[in-house]
Amino acid sequence: MVAQLEPADVGRPDGTPVRAPGPRPILWDSIALLALLCLLPILHDVKTMLTAPYWLDEAWVALSVRFPLRDLPVTTSSSPLGWSFLLRLVPDPDHLRLVTLAFQGLAVVAAYGFGRWARWSTPGRGVVAGAACAAAVLLLPAQQVRHDLKQYTADAAVTVGVLALVTWVEQRWSRRRLNVLTAVVAAAMLFSHVTAIVAPCAFGGLLLAAAVRRQWLRLVEVAVAGLNAGLILTAVYFGISKQGRNAPMQQFWADNFPRVTELPGYLGKQLDTLMPVVGAPAPVVVALLVAGTLTLARRNRPAAAVAVVLLPLVATTVGVAGIYPLLELRTSHFLLVTAAAVAGIGVAGLAGVAADLACRRLPGVRPAVLAAAVCAVLLGGYAAGNSRWYRFDGNESGLYYTAIAVTDVRSATDYVAAHRRPNDVVVMNNAAWYGFAFYSRHDPLKLVVPHGNTVGWWVAMPGRSDVVVVPGHDTAAVRAGLRQAVELAARRGDGARVWLIRSHVIGDEVDAWRQALAGYRVEQVTDGVEPVALVSRG
Structure with missing residues (x-):
C-alpha cells in the first residue's frame, strides 16, 4: 500500500491546485513506510512473541489448526472465520502469532494511508502526516501488549x-473507488467482527458529507453501496459469526454491557x-483527538471526520x-489504535500550523521540513515517555499483566511426556486441557460438539485414558478430580504415579486447589511459572 496523492488533490494553502512532482512522492512514501515497518521488530519483542507457549485463550485457537478444514466453522468459535483460516497458512504451528504480528504491521500501513490521503498543501506535508499517523499507531503502548493469538490486531x-x-x-x-470500499468492507467481515461497527x-x-454538499447522485450511490455492504455483513454474521455468540460467552462479557443509566x-x-496503555495524559489525548478530527475536516475529508x-x-x-463489549482492553483495541491514528493526524495538523507561522519569519525554511521536525519532537517525546513498554513481554514487575508471561503448559506437557510411565495418571484443571491437547502433538484428537462453554466445543483424546480433567473451579470439583485420579492410579497398579498439571489458575480456584491438596502429599518436580507436581495420598 503505497500512498500517493493525485495531482488534482494537491493544493496550496488557499486551495489552488498545483501539480505534484512525478516520482518523488512515491519514493518518499516508500522510504517512510519502509522505515516505519523496520521499527516493528525493534519495538516488539518478536522472539518472545513467537516462542512463548500459548495460554488458555490462545490454546483453543491454536488447537483449531490440528482439526480438518471442514471443522473450521465450528472450531473458529468467536474468532472470525477468515482469521482462523490464515493460521493454517503458517508452516510452523508454534509460530501462529505471526498472523497477529502481520496485522500489527498492516495497521501501521493503513494508518500511513489514513494520514497521507488527506488534502495536504504539498506532497511533502502529506508524507509527514502519513508518517506521524503511522508512528502514533506504532508507538502506542496498547500495541505492545497485544501479542496474543487473537484477532484484536486484525480488528x-x-x-x-x-x-x-x-x-x-x-x-x-x-x-x-466506492466499489473498492464496499468490497473491502465485505471481505473484512471475514477477518474482523468489528467491521460491522x-x-x-x-x-x-x-x-x-454528500447530503450537506447537496450531491444527490453521490448520495444515492453511497446509499446503494452501503446497503449492499450491509446485506453482505448481515449474511456473514448470521451465516458464520453468530455461532460464537452463545450464552456462556454473553455471561463472560456481562460486566462490559452497561445499561444506559450506568x-x-x-x-x-x-x-x-x-x-496506562494509551501512554499520554487524558487532556492531551482529548486535545489531539479534537485536533485530528478538525484537521480531517479542514483538509477536505469531512466524511472521514x-x-x-x-x-x-x-x-x-x-x-x-x-x-x-464496550471499552474492554482486548475487544476495544481497535478503538485505542484508531484514537492513536487520529491523534497522529492531530499532531501533523498542529505541526503544519506551527510550520506555517514560523516560515513567515523564516522564509528560507521549507514548511514540510519544519513540520517534520515538530512531529519528530512531539512523537519522540511520546516514545521516550513510553520506552518501558517497548519490547514488552509481560515480565516487567508492576507494569502490566499478560498471560503469556505467567503460563507455560507446554513445558509441563513436554516434561510429563518425557518422564511418565505407561501406567501413570495425569490430572489437570480444565484451563490446561486445550494446551495439553495441542502440545500432545502425536496423540489423535476428537472434536466434541456442542459443548456448554464459551468456545462451544471440547476436544477428546481417545488414546489417553490416563488423563483426568477437573471439570470445575471450586473446592468440591477439585477434590473430586484429585480423588478420581488417585483411585485410577491405584487401579492401574504397579507403582502408578499421579502427575499434576495446572495452568491459568486465578481467582477462587487458587484457594480451591490449596484446600484440596492439603490432604495429599505433593512433590514439585519442575520449576518455572507453572511447575509440575507428583501427587500421592498423605
Missing part, C-alpha cells in the same frame, strides 16, 4: 484501513483503566445493547 488494522479508504474515496470521487460509520460519513460511571472507570466521530457512538450503542 485494529481493519478499522484504520476502512477509515483510510474513506479518505481515499474522498480524495478523488469515482464509483470504482466501523462500516456504518464509514458509509454514514460519506452519506452525510454509562457515566462505567465510562469513567473503563477509561481510567485504559489510560464524521466517521471518526460516529465510531465511539456506535461502539457505545452496541455495548449498551449487549452486542459487543
Whole structure:
C-alpha cells in the first residue's frame, strides 16, 4: 500500500491546485513506510512473541489448526472465520502469532494511508502526516501488549484501513473507488467482527458529507453501496459469526454491557483503566483527538471526520445493547489504535500550523521540513515517555499483566511426556486441557460438539485414558478430580504415579486447589511459572 496523492488533490494553502512532482512522492512514501515497518521488530519483542507457549485463550485457537478444514466453522468459535483460516497458512504451528504480528504491521500501513490521503498543501506535508499517523499507531503502548493469538490486531488494522479508504474515496470521487470500499468492507467481515461497527460509520460519513454538499447522485450511490455492504455483513454474521455468540460467552462479557443509566460511571472507570496503555495524559489525548478530527475536516475529508466521530457512538450503542463489549482492553483495541491514528493526524495538523507561522519569519525554511521536525519532537517525546513498554513481554514487575508471561503448559506437557510411565495418571484443571491437547502433538484428537462453554466445543483424546480433567473451579470439583485420579492410579497398579498439571489458575480456584491438596502429599518436580507436581495420598 503505497500512498500517493493525485495531482488534482494537491493544493496550496488557499486551495489552488498545483501539480505534484512525478516520482518523488512515491519514493518518499516508500522510504517512510519502509522505515516505519523496520521499527516493528525493534519495538516488539518478536522472539518472545513467537516462542512463548500459548495460554488458555490462545490454546483453543491454536488447537483449531490440528482439526480438518471442514471443522473450521465450528472450531473458529468467536474468532472470525477468515482469521482462523490464515493460521493454517503458517508452516510452523508454534509460530501462529505471526498472523497477529502481520496485522500489527498492516495497521501501521493503513494508518500511513489514513494520514497521507488527506488534502495536504504539498506532497511533502502529506508524507509527514502519513508518517506521524503511522508512528502514533506504532508507538502506542496498547500495541505492545497485544501479542496474543487473537484477532484484536486484525480488528485494529481493519478499522484504520476502512477509515483510510474513506479518505481515499474522498480524495478523488469515482464509483470504482466506492466499489473498492464496499468490497473491502465485505471481505473484512471475514477477518474482523468489528467491521460491522466501523462500516456504518464509514458509509454514514460519506452519506452525510454528500447530503450537506447537496450531491444527490453521490448520495444515492453511497446509499446503494452501503446497503449492499450491509446485506453482505448481515449474511456473514448470521451465516458464520453468530455461532460464537452463545450464552456462556454473553455471561463472560456481562460486566462490559452497561445499561444506559450506568454509562457515566462505567465510562469513567473503563477509561481510567485504559489510560496506562494509551501512554499520554487524558487532556492531551482529548486535545489531539479534537485536533485530528478538525484537521480531517479542514483538509477536505469531512466524511472521514464524521466517521471518526460516529465510531465511539456506535461502539457505545452496541455495548449498551449487549452486542459487543464496550471499552474492554482486548475487544476495544481497535478503538485505542484508531484514537492513536487520529491523534497522529492531530499532531501533523498542529505541526503544519506551527510550520506555517514560523516560515513567515523564516522564509528560507521549507514548511514540510519544519513540520517534520515538530512531529519528530512531539512523537519522540511520546516514545521516550513510553520506552518501558517497548519490547514488552509481560515480565516487567508492576507494569502490566499478560498471560503469556505467567503460563507455560507446554513445558509441563513436554516434561510429563518425557518422564511418565505407561501406567501413570495425569490430572489437570480444565484451563490446561486445550494446551495439553495441542502440545500432545502425536496423540489423535476428537472434536466434541456442542459443548456448554464459551468456545462451544471440547476436544477428546481417545488414546489417553490416563488423563483426568477437573471439570470445575471450586473446592468440591477439585477434590473430586484429585480423588478420581488417585483411585485410577491405584487401579492401574504397579507403582502408578499421579502427575499434576495446572495452568491459568486465578481467582477462587487458587484457594480451591490449596484446600484440596492439603490432604495429599505433593512433590514439585519442575520449576518455572507453572511447575509440575507428583501427587500421592498423605
